[in-house]
Structures are given as structure tokens and as C-alpha cells.
Amino acid sequence: MENDNDMDQSRLPIWEQVKKYQPKGRVWLHFPGHGGGFGLPAGEAAAAFAQVARLDLTELPELDDLHSPTGAIAEAEELAADVWHADKTYFLVNGSSAGVLAMVLAACGPGELILAPRNAHGSFYHALILSGAVPRYLPVAEQNGLTLNVTPKAVQEAFARYPQARALFLTSPGYNGICAQVAEIADIVRSYGALLLLDEAHGAHLGFSRSLPASAGHLADLRVQSWHKTLAALTPGAVLHQHGARINQHRLRSALQLVQTSSPSYPLLLSLDAVRREMALKGEAVADEMARKAAQLRFAIAKLLPLLTETELAPAGFRLDTTRVTVLTSEAGICSFTAARQLVKFGIDLELVQAGALLAVVGPGFQGKDVKRVVTALSSLTQQKPEKNKALPPLPQADVVLSPREAFYCLSRYVSLQDARGQIAAATVASYPPGMPLVAPGERITNDVITYIQEASRAGVCFRGLDGEGRIKICGAEK
Numbered sequence: 121m122e123n124d125n126d127m128d129q130s131r132l133p134i135w136e137q138v139k140k141y142q143p144k145g146r147v148w149l150h151f152p153g154h155g156g157g158f159g160l161p162a163g164e165a166a167a168a169f170a171q172v173a174r175l176d177l178t179e180l181p182e183l184d185d186l187h188s189p190t191g192a193i194a195e196a197e198e199l200a201a202d203v204w205h206a207d208k209t210y211f212l213v214n215g216s217s218a219g220v221l222a223m224v225l226a227a228c229g230p231g232e233l234i235l236a237p238r239n240a241h242g243s244f245y246h247a248l249i250l251s252g253a254v255p256r257y258l259p260v261a262e263q264n265g266l267t268l269n270v271t272p273k274a275v276q277e278a279f280a281r282y283p284q285a286r287a288l289f290l291t292s293p294g295y296n297g298i299c300a301q302v303a304e305i306a307d308i309v310r311s312y313g314a315l316l317l318l319d320e321a322h323g324a325h326l327g328f329s330r331s332l333p334a335s336a337g338h339l340a341d342l343r344v345q346s347w348h349k350t351l352a353a354l355t356p357g358a359v360l361h362q363h364g365a366r367i368n369q370h371r372l373r374s375a376l377q378l379v380q381t382s383s384p385s386y387p388l389l390l391s392l393d394a395v396r397r398e399m400a401l402k403g404e405a406v407a408d409e410m411a412r413k414a415a416q417l418r419f420a421i422a423k424l425l426p427l428l429t430e431t432e433l434a435p436a437g438f439r440l441d442t443t444r445v446t447v448l449t450s451e452a453g454i455c456s457f458t459a460a461r462q463l464v465k466f467g468i469d470l471e472l473v474q475a476g477a478l479l480a481v482v483g484p485g486f487q488g489k490d491v492k493r494v495v496t497a498l499s500s501l502t503q504q505k506p507e508k509n510k511a512l513p514p515l516p517q518a519d520v521v522l523s524p525r526e527a528f529y530c531l532s533r534y535v536s537l538q539d540a541r542g543q544i545a546a547a548t549v550a551s552y553p554p555g556m557p558l559v560a561p562g563e564r565i566t567n568d569v570i571t572y573i574q575e576a577s578r579a580g581v582c583f584r585g586l587d588g589e590g591r592i593k594i595c596g597a598e599k
């Protein structure tokens with residue numbers, strides 16, 4: 121990715137300011153209470169973060185204010201905007217989750233329609249509650265039990281049906297690295313005069329290496345990227361990029377204030393600035409190296425087990441970020457949940473265990489030498505051939521009765537799954553990870569929803585949104 125002006129990308133504005141405020145020789149009469157580490161609790165745990173505590177400053181006069189930056193943070197954000205070709209970049213200290221909330225709040229008002237795929241991240245559903253926007257869901261292609269992505273055809277059909285929709289919320293790439301045709305979709309969105317909000321939480325590294333799919337994210341009005349996911353920022357460092365001026369900047373700024381802490385973490389901001397510098401100066405090398413190590417891992421695993429490849433996705437027009445390595449255990453007759461437990465015994469921790477697949481993520485920190493360990497562990501699996509994953513029913517269709525916001529504010533109670541049949545959900549129930557909702561607030565709890573939860577639980581899928589007794593929250597006062 122080339123930046124086209126002469127900004128000095130070797131600078132680290134936030135670090136330059138933070139260095140001036142190192143606690144030695146200063147009188148600390150402000151937050152945080154640990155005083156630059158001098159007041160940390162005793163013991164190993166606190167000692168482990170003592171170094172970070174030195175950088176853990178508050179908004180001192182010569183530092184900057186994340187919510188109204190004019191100094192180091194403003195400069196750092198401008199440098200980031202230059203690299204990602206944005207008109208404006210906002211650093212996020214509460215993850216892409218906060219960025220998603222702010223995007224929807226800035227784009228949609230109460231009662232306005234927003235189109236979205238059903239597999240949107242949980243924060244999108246929270247954004248609906250906060251904003252009062254009303255969702256209309258797009259079908260998401262499925263294959264091998266994996267949700268793929270949204271096609272331009274599905275977007276076209278949705279806009280033909282709901283031409284008044286204010287925005288499309290799109291996720292690309294998805295968790296498994298499946299990229300939608302963002303450029304084509306952006307054209308459709310524009311032709312309806314709507315806004316494109318892109319959840320690119322998994323895609324900050326795209327566009328730097330020719331070995332990986334390009335990003336058309338600059339065609340969105342707003343897009344979020346979790347730099348802690350695919351780049352080397354501290355958790356939950358993320359950014360929100362604004363492209364063009366179709367969204368009011370003041371409204372966006374207010375939305376960001378609404379959803380983010382008033383005490384932003386300087387270690388986090390520093391890490392964002394350092395990642396920006398690295399990607400500006402060496403982004404191609406970083407992303408090429410990720411692609412190279414991923415290719416090495418893919419090559420080794422493919423000798424043992426089937427992988428999700430771009431060849432299978434191409435007919436539907438999707439591209440694959442190959443740094444996401446999806447092992448299709450179900451095709452090999454191996455249960456993914458059993459397989460993941462086995463891998464943990466070998467010291468191998470994966471990003472995601474799906475019903476029928478395992479997801480390994482190759483980030484900048486993956487050590488190529490560990491490919492051998494993964495192969496050894498997977499070989500033990502293929503020899504043992506544990507039981508298969510139980511087949512899951514198709515994902516239930518959403519039957520939206522109330523807006524998520526109306527449902528959130530209803531009186532509500534917990535009932536058993538059986539008693540919930542036909543009622544309206546007051547909370548999201550999602551398989552976790554990655555958090556895909558089976559039912560969201562305001563939707564009817566159909567037979568299909570209940571069957572899915574029961575069968576998926578038996579198959580080993582975990583759910584968020586049920587209480588300790590497996591009951592579900594419905595709209596309606598206690599009887």
C-alpha cells in the first residue's frame with residue numbers, strides 16, 4: 121500500500137510525548153493511582169506489568185485528549201489516515217466493538233432501516249439497541265457448515281426490496297478470512313444513495329501484500345479494523361477510518377465519545393502508533409511474511425487434513441485471506457471439538473473451534489518453526505480418528521417482530537426453551553465463538569431456533585445469552 125505524500129512516517133508522535141513524562145523526577149499528583157508503577161501492589165502479577173505502568177499516563181497538559189485531539193494523538197491519527205488512505209482516522213481504545221457502535225450511531229437514527237448479514241458481530245446487535253435502527257437481514261452463503269459471505273446479488277436484492285435503507289453493514293473479511301466483493305457491493309450501495317459501513321476487524325493487514333487479497337475498504341464511508349487481531353497492537357487496539365464526507369464528522373465524534381472510556385490507555389495508543397509506523401515503513405514485508413508463513417503451514421497441514429481453499433470459494437466470487445487456515449475436520453471424519461482438546465494437550469491453542477472446522481490464525485507473531493509442532497499434533501489426530509461432529513440443522517431464519525431497542529426496553533423474564541416457543545426474544549442468543557446470533561432481541565423464538573439450540577448444544581457448541589439453567593430471556597412481565 122503506497123502513501124502518496126511526504127508525511128514523515130518514521131515519527132512516533134505519541135511516544136515522543138510520553139517519553140517526556142516518565143515518572144522519575146516528577147511529582148505525580150494525578151491519575152492513575154499507581155503513580156507510574158510506584159504504588160503497584162506487591163507480588164509477581166503486579167511486577168509483570170510494572171514496565172507498562174511507566175507508560176500508563178493520563179491526559180496531562182502536554183499529552184493529548186483522545187476525544188478532542190490537537191497534539192500527539194491528532195498527529196498520530198493523521199499519519200495512520202495517510203497509510204490507510206482515509207480522510208480521517210480515529211484511534212479506538214475499546215476495540216472494533218466500539219467502532220461498530222459508533223459507525224451505526226453516526227449513520228442511522230431511530231427507526232431507520234439498516235441492511236446487514238446475519239453473521240454480523242455481536243457489537244452490531246448492540247448498536248441496533250443503542251441507535252434504534254431497524255435491521256433487515258441479508259442471506260449469507262454457506263458451505264461445509266461455514267458461513268461464507270454476502271454476494272453482490274444478495275445486496276442488490278435487499279436494496280430492491282428496501283430502497284429506503286439508510287446503510288449496509290458489511291463484514292469483510294469474515295472470521296474465516298472469506299472476503300466479499302466490496303467494490304461491487306459499494307457501487308450498489310451508492311446507486312441507492314445509502315451508506316456503506318464496513319466491519320474490517322479482521323482485515324487491517326490486507327492491501328499490503330500481493331500474495332493476499334486486496335482491500336477495497338477505502339470505498340466504504342466508515343470502516344473499523346482491529347489492529348490487535350491481525351497486526352501487532354495491544355488488545356483491544358483498533359481504528360475507525362472515515363472515507364469521504366457523507367457522514368457528519370461531529371456526529372461521529374459524539375458517537376465515539378458516547379461509547380469509549382474518558383480515560384484512554386496510553387500504552388494502547390502507543391501500540392497503535394508503533395504499528396502504524398511499522399506498516400508505513402515495512403508493511404509489505406510484514407504482510408508478505410504473514411502470507412509466507414501461512415503458506416508453509418497450509419502446505420504442511422494439507423498433507424494430513426482438508427483445508428478451506430480459495431478454489432472452492434471462487435465460483436461464488438469470494439476471495440480467501442490465506443492467513444486464516446480453516447481445517448475442515450468434518451470432511452476427514454474427525455470431531456472438531458475433540459480435535460481442539462487434543463491439540464491443547466500438545467500446547468497448541470487455536471483461535472476458533474467451529475462445528476466441523478478448526479481455525480488457526482497466522483499473525484505477525486507466528487513462529488515458522490512451530491509448523492512442525494502443529495503437524496506432529498495433527499498427525500496424532502489423523503491416526504486416532506476420533507468420532508465425527510454431529511450434523512447441525514440449517515441456521516434459523518430471523519423473524520423480526522420488534523426492533524432490538526424496543527425488545528431491550530420491554531419487561532422481560534427467563535423461561536425454559538420449551539416455554540419460549542413462539543415468544544419474542546429479549547436478548548441475543550449466540551453460538552460462541554464467534555458470536556453469531558441464532559435469535560436477536562425482538563425476534564420470534566421459532567421451532568427452528570429451539571431445535572438449533574438443542575441440537576447444537578448436544579453437538580458441543582457453546583451459547584451465550586442463556587442463563588445458568590439453559591433458560592432464555594423473553595419479552596413480557598413475570599406472571
Ligand SMILES: Cc1ncc(COP(=O)(O)O)c(C=O)c1O
Nearest residue numbers: 215216217241319321346356358
Ligand atoms: C467481525 C468482527 N467485528 C468486530 C469484532 C470486535 O472486535 P474487537 O475485539 O476489536 O472489539 C470482532 C471480534 O471478534 C469480529 O469478529
